[in-house]
Amino acid sequence: MPGNLTFINPDxxxxxxxxxxxxxxxxxxxxxxxxxxxxxxxxxxYNEVTQLILPNIIPLDDARLGAFRVMVxxxxxxxxxxxxxxxxxxxxxxxxxxx
Numbered sequence: 001m002p003g004n005l006t007f008i009n010p011d012x013x014x015x016x017x018x019x020x021x022x023x024x025x026x027x028x029x030x031x032x033x034x035x036x037x038x039x040x041x042x043x044x045x046y047n048e049v050t051q052l053i054l055p056n057i058i059p060l061d062d063a064r065l066g067a068f069r070v071m072v073x074x075x076x077x078x079x080x081x082x083x084x085x086x087x088x089x090x091x092x093x094x095x096x097x098x099x
Contacts, residue, residue, distance in 0.1 A: 016070070023077055024036060024039040024040045024043050025039060025087075026039070026077065026080075026081070026087055027039040027042055027043070027076075027080050027087060027088060028040070028042070028087055028088055028089055028090075029084075029086060029087025029088055029089040029090030029091075030087060030090065031086070031087070031089070031090045031091050032089060034089055035087050035088065035089035035090060038088060038089055039088070042088075043073075046073060047069075050069050050072070051069075054068070
């Protein structure tokens, strides 16, 4: 049985992971679990496709390619938020708080 955790390392709190989790929830819709699962599937597909295809299309080094991928997912997030601010499977009532 593992012992108690006595130390929290701040290196474990990576901003990119927080950003990715936030994207998954916001894109799918935070009102239900199916929306979050859809957001995770969309993000996973985006991540896998861009890792395989982008290096063949855009001749950049790994660091710049990673930054480009984050920029594109940010742009996609902006588009989704303009099109469906409540998320893909979110409900309109979530935005108005029932009013």
